[in-house]
Amino acid sequence: MTGSATFDAPVSHWQDIPGWFQWRDGQSEAVAHFPDGSRFVEVGVYLGKSLCSLAEVVADSGRDITVLGVDTCRGSGPEGVRDIDAHGPAVEHGAGTMAGLLHRNVIACGFADSVQILISDSLRAAALFPDASLTWVHLDARHDYDSVIADIEAWRPKVAAGGWLSGDDYDEYAWPGVVAAVRDAVPDAARWSTNQWRVTL
Known part of the structure; x- marks a missing residue:
């Protein structure tokens, strides 16, 4: 998943896109739960696997x-207990940005x-959106404690009453900063889907 040949491989379906994603059941639940006119935002999309x-x-x-x-x-640079720069190869492949790969995958x-x-x-x-203007925000950006706290504080007001704020990598062994931040900032949040957290606002 880290070589140029992999990044250049043809894409026609979300399953072809390199990345980490195992919560499609949560997406299906959201689409079934919320009405027409809803607005979903995913924060941190890497190459677009979960987005597509x-x-x-x-x-x-x-x-x-x-x-x-x-x-x-x-x-995001090196992260987690193993200090791995998981995005680095894609950024390097794009000469400093993953934007081209992400856009290509969405188009493909x-x-x-x-x-x-x-x-x-x-x-x-987050500052571009009015408060209470979004239906569901899913956070999967930087995974250190301070960043997750900041993301929750920035995006929570943007979610309308009855909407969802959720996030990825709710795993105290691999991502202790995520779990600690969620517990401190949104104590009503619960484990959801596969290694996700969610709170209804």
């Missing part, structure tokens, strides 16, 4: 739901006109 899966779930449902992905496209999966991509850091992106 969500777009497919929405398309297959026939629902009118907006899907938007936010990413710096510069990677057929979602060029239905998925919006915002190249921005999480906090600046």
